[in-house]
Amino acid sequence: MLFLQLLLNGLQTGAIYALTAAGFALIFGATKIFHVAHGIAFTIAGYVFLFAWRADWPSWLGVLASIAAAMLFGIVMERLVYRPIQRHEGSFFTVFVAAFGVSIVVQNIIGMIAGRGFATVDTPLSFSAEILPEIFVAPMLWIALATAAVLFVALTLFLTRHPAGVALRALAQNPDLIRTYGLSSNGLSVLAFAIGSALAAPAAIVTAMTTGLNEAIGHHVMLISIAATIVGGIGSLRGAALAGMMLGIAESLALTVVDTQWAEAVSFLVLFGFIIFRPAGIFGVTQTR
Amino acid sequence: MTAFLINLATLAAISGILASTLNFIVGYAGIFSVAHAVFFGLGAYGGAQVALLLVPNPFLACLVAAVIAGGLSLCLALPALRVRGEYFVAASLGLQMVAATLFAELKPLTGGIGGLVGIPRPELFGMVVPVLPLALVALALILWATARLQRGAFGRTLQSIRDADTAAEALGKNVNAAKTLAVAFACAGAGIAGALYALHLSFINVESFTLDQSIQIMAMVIIGGAGTLWGPLVGAVMLLSLPAVISFIPFIPPTEVGAVQQIIYGSAMTLLMIFRPAGLLGDMSKGKSTS
Numbered sequence: 031m032l033f034l035q036l037l038l039n040g041l042q043t044g045a046i047y048a049l050t051a052a053g054f055a056l057i058f059g060a061t062k063i064f065h066v067a068h069g070i071a072f073t074i075a076g077y078v079f080l081f082a083w084r085a086d087w088p089s090w091l092g093v094l095a096s097i098a099a100a101m102l103f104g105i106v107m108e109r110l111v112y113r114p115i116q117r118h119e120g121s122f123f124t125v126f127v128a129a130f131g132v133s134i135v136v137q138n139i140i141g142m143i144a145g146r147g148f149a150t151v152d153t154p155l156s157f158s159a160e161i162l163p164e165i166f167v168a169p170m171l172w173i174a175l176a177t178a179a180v181l182f183v184a185l186t187l188f189l190t191r192h193p194a195g196v197a198l199r200a201l202a203q204n205p206d207l208i209r210t211y212g213l214s215s216n217g218l219s220v221l222a223f224a225i226g227s228a229l230a231a232p233a234a235i236v237t238a239m240t241t242g243l244n245e246a247i248g249h250h251v252m253l254i255s256i257a258a259t260i261v262g263g264i265g266s267l268r269g270a271a272l273a274g275m276m277l278g279i280a281e282s283l284a285l286t287v288v289d290t291q292w293a294e295a296v297s298f299l300v301l302f303g304f305i306i307f308r309p310a311g312i313f314g315v316t317q318t319r
Numbered sequence: 320m321t322a323f324l325i326n327l328a329t330l331a332a333i334s335g336i337l338a339s340t341l342n343f344i345v346g347y348a349g350i351f352s353v354a355h356a357v358f359f360g361l362g363a364y365g366g367a368q369v370a371l372l373l374v375p376n377p378f379l380a381c382l383v384a385a386v387i388a389g390g391l392s393l394c395l396a397l398p399a400l401r402v403r404g405e406y407f408v409a410a411s412l413g414l415q416m417v418a419a420t421l422f423a424e425l426k427p428l429t430g431g432i433g434g435l436v437g438i439p440r441p442e443l444f445g446m447v448v449p450v451l452p453l454a455l456v457a458l459a460l461i462l463w464a465t466a467r468l469q470r471g472a473f474g475r476t477l478q479s480i481r482d483a484d485t486a487a488e489a490l491g492k493n494v495n496a497a498k499t500l501a502v503a504f505a506c507a508g509a510g511i512a513g514a515l516y517a518l519h520l521s522f523i524n525v526e527s528f529t530l531d532q533s534i535q536i537m538a539m540v541i542i543g544g545a546g547t548l549w550g551p552l553v554g555a556v557m558l559l560s561l562p563a564v565i566s567f568i569p570f571i572p573p574t575e576v577g578a579v580q581q582i583i584y585g586s587a588m589t590l591l592m593i594f595r596p597a598g599l600l601g602d603m604s605k606g607k608s609t610s
Contacts, residue, residue: 064405114593122404123351124596127541130534131588138578138585249530253416256409264405295420298413302398305410309402 044278069252104227263311360528366514388510434524544598
């Protein structure tokens with residue numbers, strides 16, 4: 031019974047990880063930018079929703095504000111940080127350090143404004159009910175899973191059917207050819223950042239309603255997104271989402287064997303193992319980098 | 320005031336060792352490790368246990384620390400041989416997270432969250448010696464070794480690996496051996512810094528060996544200028560004196576000093592990367608696209 035309960039908890043965590051990891055993978059796949067500030071989009075979205083909730087805004091407005099804030103952050107990062115660096119052929123590490131600098135700054139500003147420590151949005155949706163003997167599930171679990179599923183279907187449809195989505199996939203494969211066809215690779219990378227960052231918002235809202243937010247949560251989210259993207263295989267959205275789900279479940283199920291403190295280490299052991307033994311990830315094409 | 324300055328100087332020397340050794344692999348070998356605090360921690364726990372259980376001899380503590388950190392540096396060398404770029408950064412992030420958990424949980428060796436307390440003062444020939452001269456000597460030795468290596472054959476091999484490792488291999492350089500040695504040297508140096516840190520503070524816990532610390536060391540190297548001899552040292556002194564400087568600014572409440580410090584160095588990292596990616600002392604013409 032404990033196993034089933036942990037599995038259900040893991041599904042909820044997994045849905046959150048899958049959404050953020052898919053956002054990270056979309057950005058990385060399309061623009062080749064290792065967007066380590068992705069976790070900050072999550073933090074910003076979560077706190078915007080939290081403040082909207084506290085200000086008694088209707089919840090749909092809070093959700094919209096939160097998505098808009100995440101998208102805005104992604105676009106600002108692309109235009110003001112990544113674009114200037116790439117203009118002078120900055121190496122990947124220059125990009126990494128710049129993005130990490132931004133996340134340190136934003137995290138501390140949020141800590142100063144919103145206060146440090148955990149903050150939660152209390153809703154009846156996160157009250158658990160006993161659905162089976164000894165199995166407690168909150169409506170939030172179904173909402174999280176449904177949101178993740180709907181967004182994935184929408185994202186897949188967008189990437190395969192909509193011209194802009196197809197262009198995004200083309201950008202991932204051959205940026206030079208994109209320019210030859212007269213499409214703007216700059217505009218497309220802004221689009222990738224907007225969509226990728228927006229995917230973090232629903233995950234952040236679910237987190238705010240269940241386990242709660244703190245100012246350093248972006249760090250954790252960023253690490254998990256990187257881990258899921260690599261384990262899933264770089265360039266594969268499906269892989270990243272699946273790996274995110276797996277890492278969430280693994281973290282939760284690991285609790286049957288080890289204490290809570292080890293949960294995060296489990297994800298990174300998986301990552302470390304993958305990098306050493308199968309760097310291409312689950313769905314990736316084997317390539318030596 | 321003297322005690323304050325001596326403490327600051329000792330910590331600056333220790334950070335200088337950390338930054339210089341990290342610079343050795345980041346700046347010369349192109350191995351972008353964000354797990355340097357792991358080896359700092361290994362050295363600190365190793366050195367502290369020597370002082371607690373055997374004798375508080377600083378040389379023995381440093382030696383043990385260097386052996387432990389240098390030996391376990393294989394954990395970092397292994398992914399460095401397998402993957403590059405983003406993958407390696409992710410692997411070192413993973414190593415850092417797992418190690419921080421281990422430091423917090425292996426209570427018999429590390430004292431857990433509470434840490435190790437009451438580490439005896441270092442003694443030589445029955446006399447208590449301050450850590451500052453030891454740290455300065457160690458820093459000088461490491462800078463000297465870096466300067467020698469940089470000009471010698473080994474340093475050139477490393478730089479060729481950083482700039483084009485396939486070419487280096489084609490010229491008959493043993494890339495794997497060179498990378499492993501460079502990582503072992505850097506991590507052993509971080510271990511020595513750890514032992515000195517433990518002996519200086521006589522209290523250590525996992526807080527000093529987390530990802531934040533690794534990033535701070537990285538920031539010292541980047542802000543000062545990766546791949547330069549003095550840059551990391553300048554970066555270390557700047558970042559360490561930052562809290563002291565901020566605490567003299569009247570309108571910042573003491574509880575926010577840490578946050579303001581982090582905001583300053585975070586924005587310094589970002590702005591430098593946008594406008595001067597080679598760092599303060601770096602040569603702009605050489606700073607481009609060293610991935």
